Amino acid sequence: MSFHNKLINWYNENRRSFPWRENKEPYNVWLSEIILQQTRAAQGLPYYERFISAFPTVSELAKASEDQVMHLWQGLGYYSRARNLHATAKEIADSYDGKFPNDFNKIKRLMGIGDYTASAITSICFNQDHAVVDGNVYRVLSRIFGMDQPIDASGAHKIYKEKAQQLMKGAPPGDFNQALMEFGALQCVPKSPNCSDCIFQNKCLAFQQGKVSSLPIKSKKIKVQKRYLHYFVLTDDSKNTLLEKRKGKGIWQNLYQFPLIETFEKQKNFTSQELESLLNKYHIEADYVMEKWNELPVIHKLSHQLLEINFWIVKLKENANLDIQCRKMKNYPMPRVLQNFRDNFFIS
Numbered sequence: 001m002s003f004h005n006k007l008i009n010w011y012n013e014n015r016r017s018f019p020w021r022e023n024k025e026p027y028n029v030w031l032s033e034i035i036l037q038q039t040r041a042a043q044g045l046p047y048y049e050r051f052i053s054a055f056p057t058v059s060e061l062a063k064a065s066e067d068q069v070m071h072l073w074q075g076l077g078y079y080s081r082a083r084n085l086h087a088t089a090k091e092i093a094d095s096y097d098g099k100f101p102n103d104f105n106k107i108k109r110l111m112g113i114g115d116y117t118a119s120a121i122t123s124i125c126f127n128q129d130h131a132v133v134d135g136n137v138y139r140v141l142s143r144i145f146g147m148d149q150p151i152d153a154s155g156a157h158k159i160y161k162e163k164a165q166q167l168m169k170g171a172p173p174g175d176f177n178q179a180l181m182e183f184g185a186l187q188c189v190p191k192s193p194n195c196s197d198c199i200f201q202n203k204c205l206a207f208q209q210g211k212v213s214s215l216p217i218k219s220k221k222i223k224v225q226k227r228y229l230h231y232f233v234l235t236d237d238s239k240n241t242l243l244e245k246r247k248g249k250g251i252w253q254n255l256y257q258f259p260l261i262e263t264f265e266k267q268k269n270f271t272s273q274e275l276e277s278l279l280n281k282y283h284i285e286a287d288y289v290m291e292k293w294n295e296l297p298v299i300h301k302l303s304h305q306l307l308e309i310n311f312w313i314v315k316l317k318e319n320a321n322l323d324i325q326c327r328k329m330k331n332y333p334m335p336r337v338l339q340n341f342r343d344n345f346f347i348s
Contacts, residue, residue, distance in 0.1 A: 004171035004179075010199050011179030014186060016041070024174070026100035026125045027058045033117045034085050038078050038303075041185070045340035046235065049259035053230060058100070062093035063084065070255060074262045077302075079252060082111025089328055115157070128233035131164035132177045133157055136184025142172070142216035143188060146205030150152070222304060228266060229309045231258040231338070232278060233293070236315070239346055240322040245334055253303065256332040257313075266297075266308065282321055289315045293345065300337045311341055 001009075006305055015021075018041065020032035031051055035044040050072050061069070066086060073082035088110045100109055100121065108118040115237075119130035138151045149156050168176045189197060189301035197209050197234060207213045234242045243256040259278055261270070275290060293311040300307040317320065324332070325345045334342065 001274070002170070003167050004169075004176050006199055007179045007183060008171060008175050010187075011182055015182055016179070016186075019052070021178075023129050023202050024125045026053070026121050029121055029124050030113075030117065031085070033120050034081050035076065037081060037210045039076060044076070044137045047072070055089075057098065058089050059093045059098040061089040062098075062303055066254060067333060071331070074255070074333045074339065075336050079255060079335075080113060083254065085260070088113065089319070100125070102128075109171065113114055115161070120177060122173075123177045127173055129165070129168060131161055131173075132181065133160050133164060136181045136188075137164060138216045139190065140180060143206035143212060144150050144200050144204045146211070146215075148215065150217045150262065152218050152220050175223065188324065218318075219257065225305045227305055227307050228263045228302045229307055230261045230263060230270070230299075230312060231259070231309065231341075232275070232312045232314050233258050233345065234282075234314045234316060234319075234322055235280075236318050236322050238318065239326040240319075241324050241326070241329070241346070243324050243329075251305065252335045256334050259339060264338060279314075283315070284319060284321050286316050286319060291315075293341075298337060307337075309337060311345075313345075339348075 005285050010070045018032070020028045032044070032048055035051070051061075054068070055064060064082070064086070069082055069086045070079065072080065076082075081238075091110060092098060102122070102125075104118050104122045106123055107113055107142065108115065113121075116132050116134050119132045122128040123132070138156075138160055141147055142149075142151070142159055145163065147160070147163070149159055151160070164180065187193065188215060191213075193212065194200060195204070195212060198204065198207070201207055204212075206215045241258070243258060246252050246255050246257050261274070261278065270290075275288075279285070279288070291313050293313050297308040297310055300309055329342055329346055
């Protein structure tokens with residue numbers, strides 16, 4: 001039996017039931033693929049359902065405000081995905097009358113869509129022969145066929161893509177791609193895979209050579225940048241506060257935050273001059289009392305950054321510049337670490 005027949009038979013017996021698999025609507029497949037980048041299916045499923053409920057079509061997503069999109073996305077991380085999702089919805093609505101193009105290159109040129117997502121959409125929705133390559137595919141192919149090219153090296157994607165393309169020949173493209181990814185997600189998992197119950201055990205070179213735990217190979221180590229963020233939570237007797245939208249490129253772009261000072265030191269105290277300079281920025285001239293909220297920094301890990309976060313509570317009397325009411329704070333999309341603080345300090 002051919003590789004793809006054996007794989008698809010396994011898939012038909014073991015596939016998980018997800019709403020985006022119920023039809024081959026490009027919008028649903030695209031939305032699921034964007035959400036599931038860097039996100040486990042169990043975590044991404046509720047977000048997918050909320051997006052489909054709020055925006056059943058790509059045209060309705062295009063009409064949404066950025067704050068609406070970011071609010072639904074908050075907690076998923078990698079927020080550039082949400083901004084690209086919104087921008088692409090607008091482009092499809094404007095340039096393609098709300099319908100996904102069926103051309104691979106046109107899809108790949110859309111914002112936030114690369115080779116993987118374009119291959120998924122065209123194979124699943126339009127039955128075109130474009131093999132997907134993601135982390136699961138790298139792992140399955142490298143182990144079964146003993147492919148030791150580092151997956152983060154230049155040219156690795158092309159090598160693995162060609163191998164997957166070769167294996168796909170004669171198979172239904174969408175079923176093959178989904179089967180290969182599902183096999184990596186359920187059977188050929190990163191740590192301690194169940195090799196004794198694997199349909200490819202007798203062909204898997206990694207199993208035969210004792211290399212399962214060492215494949216696939218990565219040659220580069222991620223350099224982690226440390227950052228020290230100090231949020232100043234301005235609040236009055238009614239627990240009104242002040243938020244600002246994070247501008248510029250970088251993490252959490254266009255999400256809301258409390259006034260921020262970033263330092264190069266692990267921890268420090270702030271002088272009255274530094275705080276008054278911050279208050280002046282928001283046109284606040286008033287007596288205040290400041291206290292530190294967390295005894296130890298909150299540690300927040302991102303893929304390339306390690307954040308040490310402190311919250312400073314600045315108590316003021318009633319002040320018109322504190323224009324965010326406590327009960328309305330959940331309307332503002334914020335990073336998860338700030339949501340946690342908000343829910344503990346303002347809402348609990």
